[in-house]
Amino acid sequence: MQHSSIHWFRKGLRLHDNPALLAAATDCHRLHPLFILDPSSGRAGTNAWRFLLDALRDLDRSLREMGSRLFVVQGCPEEVFPRLFHAWGTTRLTFEVDTEPSRDATVAELAERHGVKVIREVSHTLYDTERVLALNNGKAPLTYKGLQSLLASLGPPEKPAPTLTLEHLQGCHTPCQVSHDTEYGVPTLEELGQDPTEVGPHLYPGGETAALARLNSLMDRTAWLCDFKKPETEPTSLSPSTTVLSPYLKFGCLSVRTFWWWLDEVYQGQREHSQPPVSLHGQLLWREFFYTAGAGIPNFDRMVGNPVCLQVNWDNNPQHLRAWREGQTGYPFIDAIMTQLRTEGWIHHLARHAVACFLTRGDLWISWEEGLKVFEELLLDADWSLNAGNWLWLSGSAFFHRYFHIYSPVAFGKKTDRDGAYIRKYLPVLKDFPAKYIYEPWKAPRAVQEQAGCLVGTHYPQPIVEHGAASKRNLGRMKAAQSKRHPTNPSPQGTTPHWIDLHPYLSDNIIIIKGSRVIKKSQFDSPHALTHQQQHHMEVSQQHNCVLGTVSLGWSSQGSLLLTPLPAEYEEMG
């Protein structure tokens, strides 16, 4: 049967590794490559819109070279499709599977009702997310390792599908009018109500062509690709220290499978290469991790109703939120990052960590959902699953639990940029400060500020919070939120651990309270049965003649000990 196909582009803005597009061209006499623009949806800012329009123009150019065209239609899918099915005599609709919450099911039903056959193909992720979830009893793995072991049982990801060529389009006609450009052309920023004067430097032009060029430019950097370890790349680098392929992966201008197998080829024939999670393959698995989490966890981009998310009473502070967003916090490292984000649409992963921690659990105690919205607007690579997943992570709401590891807005940048070149680039107002004060200009004596031509409080803001005090306070609030999550844990949450004299209560029967459990000394009578740590625990307990308790199960691995008051319910057992 010869079909009249619509291929619906959403992500996957490419001709390579696009199985749904290939399916549309198979047994097809008429093909309409379609993109539906819904200018009212989403929070994309001007830079992100420019990237998308670049990508659409590139796609149209590539299709045109094969005698086809891209049809850009404005509206919402539920309204657009019935009209197009009718006008174009459509018998088949193909599109790429999208794991984000969407109205794909509604569109599919609508197509069935119009007698249109629907074909969906997985090509935005390395693995079929549904299959990974099914393998794990429908639940998303909550650790990277967990995902890795699931994927190990599935084998390597599928190879990319062949790139669409003229041969695929043999006998497959795209009906174009002379009026195509006015009717179905790619609009301009102005036509979308965006202010074109708001765009920043065009560092990362959108589109498949730019994506493949960027990938190819990495080709002769075999050693760099094989040595790549994400935590060792620098957030303060003046030109990106990582690949900046993320915007292209987000829109699907670059196929993740193409990238994966391209890397695999680079790795082949090398003596050794870095490994997940820090390697480049590892980065793609992180992407997979958050895609799986986003698909398997309800309300993934919200706190309320999200079962893995710590429930926190975040502050509502519009002034602080605005200062953070506008790069006016008074912390040059934070403000420089937010400036780079606003102007260029991309910042290093660790820079995201620094500003995300600062906004949430570190300093401002503002909900990660607010940060998520700002990133969604300003990042070229803002990807629903990755954005929400990383905000959950950095705010200490899920996945990451060592909340006492707080990024210092002063010290963190210094590690890789002692002189503050990064700050000088993005905050020129501070460029003449001596290195000694560039991260903390408010500490500079008046004469130094005058010398630098920048008075703190006049030309650059005073810090909006005092990091030392704010982070300490927030650490306590985080701890409180954690204990609320586990109300059954009888260890004395919220109290300051300290040595206490329990001598009057002691008998031979020393009780060790470890975590939430009560263990009698008699259980440990044979020293050989004890682990090294338990023995140590016992020794200290006897040596100090006291009841020994710990508030955590993790103490042993670090070799430190905490003695805490006995919870009231155990006191009589003393």
Next chain:
DNA sequence: ACCTTAGTTGGGGCC
């Protein structure tokens, strides 16, 4: 059931 281990990517003080 119980325990151990590990967790992509910290900070600060000390030597």
Next chain:
DNA sequence: AGGCCCCAACTAAGG
């Protein structure tokens, strides 16, 4: 300057 130790003390997964 750079390495080492300590800080503080949670969760998930696996044995």
